[in-house]
Amino acid sequence: MASPPKEGPAMAEDSSTASLTLVPSDEHGMDNRDELAIDNEDGGEIDVPLSALASLSSSLYAHVKENGRTYHKYKEGNLQHHLCKIALYERLHLAPLKEENVKHALDIGTGTGIWAIEFAEQFPQTKVIGTDLSPIQPEFVPSNLSFEVDDVDDDWLYTHPFDYIHGRLMVFGFSDPLAVFRKAFNALSPGGYFEMQDLCSPIRSFDNSLDGSAMVRCSNLLIEACQKRGFDLTVPKKYKEMMQSVGFVDVKEVVVEWPIGTWAKSEYHKRIGAWFKKDMEVGAEGIIMGMFTRLLGMSKEEVAVIVEDVKKDMNDRSIHAYEPFYVVYGRKPE
């Protein structure tokens, strides 16, 4: 069964969201995690209570529940948000922010806006802007938060500098991440922080259990399809170097392995794995079908076979697949 962390983060079970909360004991509160290891004892499944997601942001749900399509989008976004927070022990950010120093914050590619809403709630004195290509965010949000339709690839025309800029799960939207990082650097006030949180393809394993699997084939095809659209799904491993190259200092990189499924030993990884698998079950099929047919010229039938094989792999505990989640942040020098 899962073993408790050796030392460091003190964790408490929060039964309402079945998640872990952290009492930070070091700079990130992330350094003393359990290592990713295989659960040879088949230590049981983890419940993935999707219904608990509603309690994460009841105000958000209240405003989107009427519209079925939007509701599904929110549910998916909310699931990913929950997953990121489990991985970071309920934190929204790892950059060492002090509320009195964060007058203005920006969330690029805010999606459903759920991160920005919670950030605005946690930092009530901060004026927060969330931007996205699509205006899918709810109308009724904390008074210190506003949403704007904007493309990160366009010129940034904000009327004031920011003290914190955040971007999460943007790898499908970054055609030129280095250019975005440079814009973030220019848009920050001295001493301000920039933070990116992203999954880095391809999926991998510590052993050879992925070799020849449908999962690894699918992951490689997805990388290939995205390349054709100009997106590099493997880029987050370069974020640290990129941030340094545009001038950020004290750049820190924290990598959390997200197992796919519950094959991992620690409670922490098991929980991430259960939610990550659910996320893939809920969202991946549509993306894969669209991208593989449009960009790789595959037939719907061919893709359907891949999807079925991937589903089988995801339920096979002898396949120890994971994807690294990179959290990278740096400071603009004073």
Ligand SMILES: C[S@@+](CC[C@H](N)C(=O)[O-])C[C@H]1O[C@@H](n2cnc3c(N)ncnc32)[C@H](O)[C@@H]1O
């Ligand atoms: C996977 S979602 C992540 C949403 C949010 N950051 C989160 O973590 O909950 C990616 C979002 O980036 C947005 N996006 C993609 N390309 C963008 C661009 N060039 N400018 C602004 N937003 C973009 C998409 O519309 C989508 O809402």
